[in-house]
Amino acid sequence: MGTLYDMQHRLELRDIPGKGQGVFSARDFKAGDTISVGVIKKILSKNERNATQIGEKKFVLLAGLMSRINHSCDPNCGIKPNLLGAYDLIALKNGKRDEEVTFDYALQNYVIDYFTEKCACGTAICREDITGWRDLPLERRKEYADFVAPYLIEMDRRKTERPVENE
Numbered sequence: 001m002g003t004l005y006d007m008q009h010r011l012e013l014r015d016i017p018g019k020g021q022g023v024f025s026a027r028d029f030k031a032g033d034t035i036s037v038g039v040i041k042k043i044l045s046k047n048e049r050n051a052t053q054i055g056e057k058k059f060v061l062l063a064g065l066m067s068r069i070n071h072s073c074d075p076n077c078g079i080k081p082n083l084l085g086a087y088d089l090i091a092l093k094n095g096k097r098d099e100e101v102t103f104d105y106a107l108q109n110y111v112i113d114y115f116t117e118k119c120a121c122g123t124a125i126c127r128e129d130i131t132g133w134r135d136l137p138l139e140r141r142k143e144y145a146d147f148v149a150p151y152l153i154e155m156d157r158r159k160t161e162r163p164v165e166n167e
């Protein structure tokens, strides 16, 4: 396992000209490193902006900067469930100090309810619409493999077993 970074001291919220704000790493990191430990601040009764989905109908607000991390269609981080019932942010690739930390919102949301605007990630494989796991191409799902919320895999499995079931 990689280095465990302190959320408060290793990540910084910074302005991005023309794009609002983003969360940046204050140090170099390597693929496999835990960039941030997710801690639940509040359990919500429904989905809302900045919410993190941790189950089919479970939404929470995470502490610190975790809820402020921008989406990218080609992110440098994925997520893994932790013992606190939230997700840790895990680096998918090596990164440099001052690099923006991103993950794909499809890794924690089956469908995306709160992003009607077009994606601004600017990567070569941008999907334009910020879609959820349900709408992610199969090859992309395979690439993310171990870095998605387990309940998404579980929902897929149930749909495959009972394809006529309602959403």
Ligand SMILES: [Zn+2]
Binding pocket: 072, 073, 074, 119, 120, 121, 122, 123, 125, 126, 127, 128
């Ligand atoms: Zn994009």
